[in-house]
Amino acid sequence: MTVGHIVLIGLMGSGKTTVGRKLASVIGRRFVDTDEEVERRTGRTVREIFETDGEQAFRLIEHRALADTMATPEPLVVAAAGGAVLREDNRSLLGGPHRVVWLKAEPELLIERVGRRRGHRPLLDDDPDLKLRQLWSERDPIYRSLADDTIDVSDKTVDGLCSEIAELLA
Numbered sequence: 001m002t003v004g005h006i007v008l009i010g011l012m013g014s015g016k017t018t019v020g021r022k023l024a025s026v027i028g029r030r031f032v033d034t035d036e037e038v039e040r041r042t043g044r045t046v047r048e049i050f051e052t053d054g055e056q057a058f059r060l061i062e063h064r065a066l067a068d069t070m071a072t073p074e075p076l077v078v079a080a081a082g083g084a085v086l087r088e089d090n091r092s093l094l095g096g097p098h099r100v101v102w103l104k105a106e107p108e109l110l111i112e113r114v115g116r117r118r119g120h121r122p123l124l125d126d127d128p129d130l131k132l133r134q135l136w137s138e139r140d141p142i143y144r145s146l147a148d149d150t151i152d153v154s155d156k157t158v159d160g161l162c163s164e165i166a167e168l169l170a
Contacts, residue, residue, distance in 0.1 A: 003169060004097035005070060007078045009085060009143055011135055013113035014103040015153050015161065016079035023162045024077035027169070032072075033079040037065040059087060066090055070098070082135075085142045094146055101165055102147035107136045109154055 006023070008016040017033050024031035035046055038061050042049060049058045066084055069076065070093045084090045094100050105113075111129050144150070149168050153161060 003075065003099045005072075005076045005078050005099070006165070006169065007070075007080055007094055007098050007100045008103055009080050009094075009100060009146060010082065010103035010153075011105065011110055011132070011139060011143075012082045013110040013132075014082075014105045015158065016082075016103055018158055019103060019153075019161045019165070020077050020079040022158050023165055026162050027077070027166060029075055029077045031077045031079070032069050034062060034065050034069060034081045034084060035079075037069060038062055038081075041065060059083070063087055063090055067093060070094070082139070085139060085146060091142070091146060099169065100146050100148045101168070102143045102150045103153050103161070104143070104150050105153045107133045110136065 006029070008020050010016055017036075020033065021031050038049070038058070039045055041064075042061060044052075046058065049061065062081055062084055066080060067089075069078055080090075080094070110132050114132065149165075151161060151164055156164070
């Protein structure tokens with residue numbers, strides 16, 4: 001079976017960008033991070049878009065970036081923004097020939113990881129620990145339903161995760 005894009009999904013802090021960038025290098029594909037694509041298109045950070053235009057406007061820009069990325073004929077490694085799965089039209093983009101890999105992390109690990117880089121994550125402004133647990137509860141079933149493969153990122157290195165994903169694709 002020919003695999004289209006390899007799409008990494010998961011909550012913020014699960015390692016989608018770091019693992020995706022490395023995986024793309026290892027398997028010889030171009031890497032696209034949809035948050036970075038939104039920022040490139042708008043010339044603003046995700047935080048700035050949230051603050052000036054609101055979450056709904058951000059989700060629309062995010063949808064367009066994801067739709068354009070998924071329509072690219074060149075097989076890519078894609079890090080889908082953590083909240084992209086909230087929209088049904090985004091979820092439908094992930095099907096077909098694409099391989100969806102959920103980088104699953106428990107809330108405690110996510111809290112530890114994003115605590116180091118909280119400033120650019122607008123959804124975590126108020127009580128980040130509680131908010132991350134809420135996001136985890138809300139999105140866990142969605143990620144589970146979309147994933148072709150689930151990889152627990154706990155206690156694994158970036159290289160180890162890339163090897164594990166590459167083995168799934170072989």
